[in-house]
Amino acid sequence: MIYRENGQFKTSYAADQQIFPIRQDRYAIAALLVFAFVGVPLLADEYMFRAILIPFLILGLAALGVNILVGYCGQITLGAGAFMAVGAYAAYNFLARVDGMPLLGALLLGGATAAVAGIVFGVPSLRVRGLYLAVATLAAQFFFDWAFLRIKWFTLDSSSGSVSVSNLEMFGWTINSPVEKYLFCLGLLAVFALLAKNLVRGAIGRQWMAIRDMDVAAEVIGIRPMYAKLSAFAVSSFIVGVAGALWGFVHLGSWEPAAFSVDRSFQLLFMVIIGGMGSIMGSFFGAAFIVVLPIFLNQALPWLGNLVGVSISTVGVSHSEFIIFGALIVFFLIVEPHGIARLWSTAKEKLRLWPFPH
Amino acid sequence: MAETVSERQIGDVVLDLRNISLAFGGVNALSDISFDVREHEIRAIIGPNGAGKSSMLNVINGVYQPQQGEVVLRGQRFEKMSPGHAARAGIARTFQNIALFKGMSVLDNIMTGRNLKMKSNILQQAVWWGPAQREELAHREKVEEIIDFLEIQHIRKTPVGRLPYGLQKRVDLGRALAMEPSILLLDEPMAGMNIEEKQDMSRFILDVNDQLGTTIVLIEHDMGVVMDISDRIVVLDYGKKIGDDTPDEVRANPEVIAAYLGASH
Ligand SMILES: Nc1ncnc2c1ncn2[C@@H]1O[C@H](COP(=O)(O)OP(=O)(O)OP(=O)(O)O)[C@@H](O)[C@H]1O
Numbered sequence: 367m368i369y370r371e372n373g374q375f376k377t378s379y380a381a382d383q384q385i386f387p388i389r390q391d392r393y394a395i396a397a398l399l400v401f402a403f404v405g406v407p408l409l410a411d412e413y414m415f416r417a418i419l420i421p422f423l424i425l426g427l428a429a430l431g432v433n434i435l436v437g438y439c440g441q442i443t444l445g446a447g448a449f450m451a452v453g454a455y456a457a458y459n460f461l462a463r464v465d466g467m468p469l470l471g472a473l474l475l476g477g478a479t480a481a482v483a484g485i486v487f488g489v490p491s492l493r494v495r496g497l498y499l500a501v502a503t504l505a506a507q508f509f510f511d512w513a514f515l516r517i518k519w520f521t522l523d524s525s526s527g528s529v530s531v532s533n534l535e536m537f538g539w540t541i542n543s544p545v546e547k548y549l550f551c552l553g554l555l556a557v558f559a560l561l562a563k564n565l566v567r568g569a570i571g572r573q574w575m576a577i578r579d580m581d582v583a584a585e586v587i588g589i590r591p592m593y594a595k596l597s598a599f600a601v602s603s604f605i606v607g608v609a610g611a612l613w614g615f616v617h618l619g620s621w622e623p624a625a626f627s628v629d630r631s632f633q634l635l636f637m638v639i640i641g642g643m644g645s646i647m648g649s650f651f652g653a654a655f656i657v658v659l660p661i662f663l664n665q666a667l668p669w670l671g672n673l674v675g676v677s678i679s680t681v682g683v684s685h686s687e688f689i690i691f692g693a694l695i696v697f698f699l700i701v702e703p704h705g706i707a708r709l710w711s712t713a714k715e716k717l718r719l720w721p722f723p724h
Numbered sequence: 725m726a727e728t729v730s731e732r733q734i735g736d737v738v739l740d741l742r743n744i745s746l747a748f749g750g751v752n753a754l755s756d757i758s759f760d761v762r763e764h765e766i767r768a769i770i771g772p773n774g775a776g777k778s779s780m781l782n783v784i785n786g787v788y789q790p791q792q793g794e795v796v797l798r799g800q801r802f803e804k805m806s807p808g809h810a811a812r813a814g815i816a817r818t819f820q821n822i823a824l825f826k827g828m829s830v831l832d833n834i835m836t837g838r839n840l841k842m843k844s845n846i847l848q849q850a851v852w853w854g855p856a857q858r859e860e861l862a863h864r865e866k867v868e869e870i871i872d873f874l875e876i877q878h879i880r881k882t883p884v885g886r887l888p889y890g891l892q893k894r895v896d897l898g899r900a901l902a903m904e905p906s907i908l909l910l911d912e913p914m915a916g917m918n919i920e921e922k923q924d925m926s927r928f929i930l931d932v933n934d935q936l937g938t939t940i941v942l943i944e945h946d947m948g949v950v951m952d953i954s955d956r957i958v959v960l961d962y963g964k965k966i967g968d969d970t971p972d973e974v975r976a977n978p979e980v981i982a983a984y985l986g987a988s989h
């Protein structure tokens with residue numbers, strides 16, 4: 367079928383306001399969902415789930431959260447890792463301390479705690495921006511790194527700050543095998559992506575983007591910068607917090623504060639830059655790219671090296687990873703600030719005209 | 725056009741500016757300026773470059789805080805007006821250097837102008853179905869009326885950054901109109917336009933004033949347009965008021981003529 371919107375006339379504004387107004391896009395997304403929920407569980411092996419798919423889903427969720435703040439509201443954060451940690455440790459505490467706390471309840475309360483932390487550390491954004499805000503959010507990172515390592519109450523007095531969660535269960539469904547974990551994360555990601563899309567296409571999303579694009583004009587039409595910015599920090603940190611809790615509970619099982627270091631914060635920011643600022647899909651492109659690239663290089667580089675008769679060590683591979691990331695980030699920041707998502711939509715625009723370029 | 729102007733009922737003073745002084749460091753942008761604006765009128769502010777016209781609008785809607793003087797809006801005194809107060813009190817404006825939301829479409833820019841009228845909370849918006857969607861649709865209809873009025877249907881989905889200057893000015897006006905303001909401040913709405921675009925813009929301004937009864941404060945350099953559409957004119961020069969009268973009187977005012985001849989125009 368040719369990709370066209372010809373003949374698909376919108377007869378109401380409601381039809382025009384759908385998330386995917388073009389029919390082919392609706393089919394594509396439906397097919398993708400069916401494939402993700404049914405196809406992948408049949409096809410993928412345990413290694414794929416553990417090393418690629420589950421990390422991709424959880425980091426994709428975290429990148430989505432970061433994108434709301436950075437891509438949609440135009441603020442900067444170097445503290446995303448810290449908010450993942452807040453989500454993870456808060457969810458852990460709710461689960462361990464409250465009798466009969468359901469898994470989903472703990473995850474959401476973890477997110478809510480991260481949202482509160484996000485609001486507190488978002489307050490500097492009302493006065494400063496750019497580099498100064500980056501430094502302020504970096505302070506959140508160091509503060510929480512310290513807090514979870516040193517304040518024993520958070521980790522139920524475990525000596526190293528390491529905690530663990532076992533027996534994940536929801537509504538009588540035990541989430542044990544990699545497939546079950548994958549489906550659990552996928553379900554949450556799909557729900558959060560939908561909720562986030564609704565926010566960014568609605569009134570609050572327009573307020574965020576207005577603040578991002580021209581804050582004086584936004585104030586003049588009655589937008590309150592405090593409400594817009596802090597709500598972006600709250601929503602963003604909530605999602606990042608839930609992702610952190612999933613990272614701890616589902617992916618790692620047991621973890622210590624180092625799992626949410628400043629490296630993680632940078633990684634999430636890079637996902638958003640490479641994937642596409644201000645695009646929900648872009649967050650997932652970015653996450654997929656950053657999760658898959660190291661694995662791809664691990665396989666491909668030694669093989670390529672063999673072809674030309676050079677042996678490339680593991681150290682060489684991991685160094686090349688940094689070089690490639692660095693180059694890509696510079697490329698996207700300078701050439702295409704809207705990342706892979708924009709490249710994708712440009713390709714679609716071309717396809718819409720194909721095969722007649724004019 | 726003259727007939728439309730004369731048929732309107734000009735009402736009482738809605739906006740009274742009293743002894744406004746504003747300085748930036750050593751520069752006196754405004755020195756002890758007083759004038760008033762009556763309901764339903766088109767009030768022009770003119771003057772050479774750097775006279776303080778834009779600063780005056782910025783004082784009216786609270787972007788700048790004057791060091792002295794007060795803004796009286798429908799009898800309510802504001803020593804400190806803020807942009808939020810002004811917006812809630814029904815004052816909208818456009819900008820000399822277009823200040824649209826570049827990353828958003830024309831439709832979204834104008835929809836953003838309705839933010840004060842949208843009441844659904846963040847949870848309802850996340851769910852979308854139900855109150856949020858109903859509200860979104862109701863406001864979309866209002867916004868489509870504005871889009872029709874400004875004759876920009878063909879570009880409603882275009883990101884504003886890609887539009888030519890003249891159309892951006894229209895979208896800027898559309899966003900202000902979406903607030904359904906009672907007072908509309910326009911900062912050089914026709915700057916950089918060709919004759920045809922100026923005629924369209926004049927028509928929009930007159931229609932808004934005539935059909936919606938919106939009070940308009942207008943800064944404009946094109947004397948033909950100003951003399952044609954405004955009821956009363958304030959003339960500023962180097963931050964001082966040198967004239968405040970009907971177009972005919974202003975045209976005959978020797979001080980005004982001197983200011984305009986003195987400044988290279
Ligand atoms: N934010 C600011 N900071 C410093 N000086 C300012 C600022 N805004 C205005 N000024 C100064 O105040 C004076 C009046 O400027 P204003 O922009 O109000 O003039 P204007 O009448 O709108 O001129 P134009 O016709 O060029 O738009 C100028 O000398 C300008 O340099």
Ligand SMILES: [Mg+2]
Nearest residue numbers: 777778779820
């Ligand atoms: Mg000006």
